[in-house]
Each structure stands twice: as structure tokens, then as C-alpha cells.
Amino acid sequence: xxxxxxxxxxxxxxxxxxxxxxxxxxxxxxxxxxxxxxxxxxxxxxxxxxxxxxxxxxxxxxxxxxxxxxxxxxxxxxxxxxxxxxxxxxxxxxxxxxxxxxxxxxxxxxxxxxxxxxxxxxxxxxxxxxxxxxxxxxxxxxxxxxxxxxxxxxxxxxxxxxxxxxxxxxxxxxxxxxxxxxxxxxxxxxxxxxxxxxxxxxxxxxxxxxxxxxxxxxxxxxxxxxxxxxxxxxxxxxxxxxxxxxxxxxxxxxxxxxxxxxxxxxxxxxxxxxxxxxxxxxxxxxxxxxxxxxxxxxxxxxxxxxxxxxxxxxxxxxxxxxxxxxxxxxxxxxxxxxxxxxxxxxxxxxxxxxxxxxxxxxxxxxxxxxxxxxxxxxxxxxxxxx
Numbered sequence: 359x360x361x362x363x364x365x366x367x368x369x370x371x372x373x374x375x376x377x378x379x380x381x382x383x384x385x386x387x388x389x390x391x392x393x394x395x396x397x398x399x400x401x402x403x404x405x406x407x408x409x410x411x412x413x414x415x416x417x418x419x420x421x422x423x424x425x426x427x428x429x430x431x432x433x434x435x436x437x438x439x440x441x442x443x444x445x446x447x448x449x450x451x452x453x454x455x456x457x458x459x460x461x462x463x464x465x466x467x468x469x470x471x472x473x474x475x476x477x478x479x480x481x482x483x484x485x486x487x488x489x490x491x492x493x494x495x496x497x498x499x500x501x502x503x504x505x506x507x508x509x510x511x512x513x514x515x516x517x518x519x520x521x522x523x524x525x526x527x528x529x530x531x532x533x534x535x536x537x538x539x540x541x542x543x544x545x546x547x548x549x550x551x552x553x554x555x556x557x558x559x560x561x562x563x564x565x566x567x568x569x570x571x572x573x574x575x576x577x578x579x580x581x582x583x584x585x586x587x588x589x590x591x592x593x594x595x596x597x598x599x600x601x602x603x604x605x606x607x608x609x610x611x612x613x614x615x616x617x618x619x620x621x622x623x624x625x626x627x628x629x630x631x632x633x634x635x636x637x638x639x640x641x642x643x644x645x646x647x648x649x650x651x652x653x654x655x656x657x658x659x660x661x662x663x664x665x666x667x668x669x670x671x672x673x674x675x676x677x678x679x680x681x682x683x684x685x686x687x688x689x690x691x692x693x694x695x696x697x698x699x700x701x702x703x704x705x706x707x708x709x710x711x712x713x714x715x716x717x718x719x720x721x722x723x724x725x726x727x728x729x730x731x732x733x734x735x736x737x738x739x740x741x742x743x744x
Contacts, residue, residue: 359386361387361388361451361453362454362456363448363449363452363456364390364456366456369460372458375458376407382638390445391404391413392412392459394416395419404427405430411445412446413446415438415463440463443463448474455468455478456507461684462484469493472501473496473501475501476502478502478504480507481628487582490581490584511579514606515586517606517607517616521610523588523589526593526609526611527611528594528608529589531579531596532604532607533597534557534599537557546662546701547700547701549701554571557570564695574666577665577666577668577669577670578669591674597655597658598655598657601651601652603653604618619645620644621643621644664705665708668705668709677719679717689737691704693741699741699744707744708737711736711740
């Protein structure tokens, strides 16, 4: 029986995790739940899974949840704010922490969980994008471990096995290309929020779906792969694969290439991360090879989708540049989703912030968070002036 601390329980990854818990109640138990502001859904989850602790980053929502649970005699303790999220992540009973809080909000709880020696199923790529240079040395020193949940990094993890990185020629991350892969630059100027949220192959949250449409999601994954697998950016490639059947590939020194394939369901990499190194039945259909559509690959167009190149640039600059990139992207995407800026302003604002903010060494978590905050202020100003 693995005991799970679930961060981001009301989001897409969180709900998929709970479906797996329902599927294998003999394997998994929930010890703590954490969410943002959706008190109604978290209340239902608390009543069903009866965790020892529930946390909410929104303090008013936490108060509402606490009142509702205490009013019906539920003994779950409710903890508010970032302190509550961190308490949920560091729950002493938890064997594995699922880090699925979207964006930079997941950094501190996940960092502290790893510092406390937890095994983390990492679905929040921003954690390593912002602070990978701090986290990976900590893991190499024996503090905690990470099994990736992103389908691409899960695929690479499975293809690598125990192969030494010296025998790896390159890692190839596949990208669906999002809904606008065949749009012209002119067409991209007029895309709507509704169109951007219509991902052709994956069902994901709003922010990550927009990131997929700009190809920033793939840029963030390049940075994550650099840290996870300790490989330089020159050996990490991105290829557009619209069918989303091959989830990523590894090419070895002898020219051999291994690919991981599967249906587009996040429960598969989630279950892999929860049970690693064991594999258990996901009760999902496998690929029917005889019925597969034609599989195609093509290079990404960096002129129409400059976010990917901006991510490579930030990774090469190092230090706090990747935290700045992530912060500017989050602010820009929020502004687009709110109808304040057009789709094509997202990379323009990110580039402006990257160019204005001096780079510093990411020598501490405080330095990373300061860079994140400053970049958000600059990005918000750029949104207002756009």
C-alpha cells in the first residue's frame, strides 16, 4: 500500500490520480490533498478519501472548507496558504508526493518535499524550469527522488533504463504542434482563446493547453529534460509529431533509436510514476497497430513559434533566466486567457522581459523566487503597455 500526498488534487492530473486510486484501492491510499481555490470539489474529495490533511493556497477558500468539514464532523485538518501546501507535501506518512500544482506555485512545496527525502511524481515542469540547478544536486546528494509524469519525460525515462548518459547521442522530445501547427503567421494574429484551448490530441488544463499552442510547453520540457537527465541542450531535440503516438525517443551512440508509444491518456505515465519500478494494469486499451493512422514527423517552425527558441536561449544563459522565462510566460498566458493581449503578444512579452532583466546566479531558492517576482512585475507592465 503506497500512501500518496496529492498536490493539485482538483486539477486534471490530480483527478486522474484519484481515478487510479479508485482503480487500485489495494495499492494506494490518500494521506493529504492540496488545491488552490476550488473548495467545493476539494470538499467532495475529502469526504470520499478522508485524508488526514487538506490544504488550500487560497486562505478564504480554506476557511470555507474548514467550516464545511467541521460542520459535518469530518476530522480532516485544513491548512491554508503556501505553508499549508508545504505541510501537505511533507506529510510524514506519505510514501510518494504527486506534484501537480500548476505553475510556480508548486515550487516551494515540492522543493521542501524533496528536501525531506520524499519520492516525487513530478507533473509540474515549472519546478525544474525554475530551480533545477538547486534541486538536482540535492537529489544526487540523496535527498529525495523524482519520477517524471510528463508523458515525454516518462517516455525518455523508460527508453533510457539504466543506460549511462555517455552512451546517449540525443534525446528527442515529440510535440503535437497544438491546434495552430498549420496556421500562417497572419492567421496566428487573429486566433481566439476558444481556438487555443482546442488541443487536437490531449485533454489538459487551460494554461498548459495554451503553452502547447505556442510551443512554450515544449521549451519548458527541454529545460526540464536538461535537468532530469543531466544532458546539455545541444543533445535535446524537438520534433513535431501531430498524431501524438510516439511520446519521445532516445538515440544511442551506436545509432540505435528507441521510442515509447502509447495512447494519449495521462493515467499511463502517472501510474508508471506511482508504481515504479513495478508495472501494474492501467485497465486502458493499448495501441492497435493495425489501425494506427499514418505517423509523421517534421521540424518545428521557430519563426511562427518563437517561444521554443526563447526557452533554449534562457537555458543557455543559465542562472535565473529560466525562472524569468517561466514567470513572463505565466503572466502573458493569463493575459491572453483574459482577453487582454493577442496570441502573438505572448512570445513578444517574454522576449522583452528576458532582454530587460539582468541575469543572476540561481544560488538559492530565495534568489529564484526574487527573479520570479521581478519578472512578473515587468511582464505585467509589458501587458499594460501592449
